[in-house]
Amino acid sequence: MGTHVIKMPDIGEGIAEVELSQWHVKVGDLVVEDQVLADVMTDKAMVDIPSPVHGKVIALGGQPGEVMAVGSVLISIEVEGAGNLKESAAPAPVKEAPVAPKVEAAVESKPAAATAPRPAAVCQGPMVAREADERPLASPAVRKHALDLGIQLRLVRGSGPAGRVLHEDLEAYLAQGQSNASAPVAAAYAQRNDEEQIQVIGMRRKIAQRMQDATQRAAHFSYVEEIDVTAIEELRAHLNEKHGASRGKLTLLPFLVRALVVALRDFPQMNARYDDEAQVITRLGAVHVGVATQSDVGLMVPVVRHAQARSLWDSAAEISRLANAARNGKASRDELSGSTITLTSLGALGGIVSTPVLNLPEVAIVGVNKIVERPMVVKGQVVIRKMMNLSSSFDHRVVDGMDAALFIQAIRGLIEQPATLFVE
Known part of the structure; x- marks a missing residue:
């Protein structure tokens, strides 16, 4: 028998240490080749560490939450033969699962036709x-x-x-x-005194750190405006009826992306990144829209690149593709970085008002609340209209309140008169 030592791999990009997020094995377990042994977290990705050998786990090199140096001993496995105790070989290739960039905690609502999970099985x-x-x-x-x-x-x-x-x-x-579906319900009313402590490690730690960093560094202020989306919803329904079968269904999101693109022509200061250490604002010509998306492994912001050059259906297809990739853990690092402005939506859970947190180093984030039907006065008549709020946040260090208000009002005008979205 011999010992095969697996060391913390070099993830690349100059990373010298990573966080051990979770063990999937324990001492004494028998493992097979390609079985996932542990998850480790870098600044940009969750990485699965697979086993390159068959054998028995005899030692673990760290505890979840521990930051380990690249090259340190991660796990030792007893194997048939001589093993690699004296001459450690590189571990098997690692598999990346993306990590949420610096974002606010929200769910992108409609870009993908993902099946909602059923309630947890009772029996x-x-x-x-x-x-x-x-x-x-x-x-x-x-x-x-x-x-x-x-x-x-x-x-x-x-x-x-x-x-x-x-x-x-x-x-x-x-x-x-x-x-066995006839389980008694009396336990649901029993008194409970149990407690559970959950260690904040891995992705949750990264999200916590980035949220705290964003709120401490940027001078957030929010601006809320209600928008009449009746006309654009009618247009969306018409386009889906006419072209949905051949081009794909449109949600409201690609229209909002288009409105951002058009409004940014007059407000380029919103499509920017602020380096507060160098005291430099970089305004960008390309509009790379981050779309906040919730996944099983945490919040992510896949990026619709060059949104200014995309049609409605092109934007819709890209939003859907990126959302599916993020939810399935297949989005690449490039697809999760480089946004210049972020769009976040809680969909049907959007509530009336929200206060989104900036996705640093960006200076603006546009939040979408739910659509509700309400009686409104239009030309002296009470009519039922579809109304929706935009709850958006800005970095007051570089964006003036007046400019933020005018920017949102520009988006409002484009949405309420949807033909103007396509007038050059």
Whole structure:
């Protein structure tokens, strides 16, 4: 028997240390080649560390939340043969899962036709006891299937190699659960005194740090305006009816992206980044719109690049593609960086008003609230109109209040008179 030592890999880009986010194995576990051993976090990505060998875990090199230097010992595995104890080999290639850039906590509402997850399954079928933070072996497709079914994957017994959870295991779990669906409800009313402490590590730590950094460094101020979206919703419905089958369905987001692009022609100071250390404002000709998107691994802001050069359907397709990539953990670093202004929407959960946090080093973020039908007075008559608020924030260090108000009013005019979106 020998020992195979896996060292903390060099992620690249000059990174000297990374945070150990989560272990997926423990001492004594048998592992197989390509099984994910741990997650580590860099400033830009969550990285899976797979096993290059079959063997038994004999030592772990750190605790979750610990910052480890590149090249330090991550894990030791007992293997057949001589191992690599004296001459450590480079680990197997790592797989990136994107991390949320500096963004405000919001959900992009409609760009992708993603299926909403079902409520968590009440009754369990064939079960296996795992720790709350233990991640079972399963393919991305199986994980997505479990999410859609509302099943906690850690409770499912896997029948595949090394306990890997298969699609059949999910169906067996669900079928067994349905046969036991008459669980008593008395426990829901029982008194509880239990407590749970959750360590803030990994992606949640990065989000917390970036949120705190944004609110401490920038002088936030918000401006809220209501917009009549009746006309643009009618236009959207008409275009979907006429071209939806051939070009794809349009949500409100590509119209908002178009409104941003047109309004920024007169307000270039909003399409900018502020380097507060160098005291330099950089205004950009290209409009790269970040679209805040919620995913299973955290908040992300994929970037619609060169939005000023895209048609409605081109923007819609790109928003959908990027949102799907972010939610499936396949968005690249380039797709998650480089935005010049951010659009964030809580969709049906948008409420009346929100106060979005800037995506530094940007100086403006436009937040979209929900659409509601309300009686409004139009030309002396009370009529039902579709109304929506824009709740937007700006960096008051470089954006004056008057300019922010005029910018939002420009967007309002474009949305309320949608033909002007396309008049050059």
